[in-house]
Amino acid sequence: MKLPILPERVTYDQLIAKVNNYERIVPSNLQELDNFRVKELPGILHQRQSSGGAFLEKEEATKLLNWKLYVLFLLxxxxxDEVIRAITKDAFSAYTANxxxxxxxxxxxxxxxxVGPATASLLLSCFDHENIPFFSDEMFRWIHFEDAGVKGWDRKIGYTMKEYKSLLGKxxxxxxxxxxxxxxxxxxxxEQAATVIFSERMKQPLEESLGNEEEEASKPSSSKKKRTVKHPK
Structure with missing residues (x-):
């Protein structure tokens, strides 16, 4: 069976082609929260950073957790309010310093x-989503897909800090x-590309899950999604 596009062989054009399909696979009932996480909140945090120090309000942190895992919302x-604000402000300041x-x-x-390592990575990734990956299931399994002794999409995840360190390095x-x-x-x-790749794999037989890799690789460079990323120094 044909394997999906994997980190060891993916090209820039192939990954960006998946990123460009990300919004199409976000369920309608999650689009508002996803837009908040990807677009709205990073801008809010950077504005706060320039005004004396970034932090999360309780409502903002709650929205992020609701996006990640509903069963942890009440926890x-x-x-x-004071605890969330103080802990996230200290964490963002520590990250900015080092x-x-x-x-x-x-x-x-x-x-x-x-909050465990996965959710903690979600909160910190909103402060710097250029460099800090969110510990999502799809991202972790895709980035480790061909590790010795693992089972691709069926790989078990312990959601440990050790696993996150491995994800961060890869x-x-x-x-x-x-x-x-x-x-x-x-x-x-x-992360978005991994989510799209996983979604396509779930909808189609494995050997057809990602279409023709060569066709995607041959797309002209003008199809690339150019970005200007602003993040705290």
């Missing part, structure tokens, strides 16, 4: 009730591999 809501070590800020965010390596001149794909775009 996060049990954190007070962006090369996102694990400590993530561990700080994970101290919130109802995403960083893939971004370096796909660098196109001065343009580099973001961690968010890799």
């Amino acid at each position: 996060l809501a049990s954190n007070s 962006p090369s070590d996102p694990i400590k800020p993530l561990e700080s965010i994970a101290k919130l009730k109802g 995403v960083s390596d893939l971004r370096t591999k796909l660098k196109d001149g001065e343009t580099i794909v973001t961690a968010l775009e890799i």
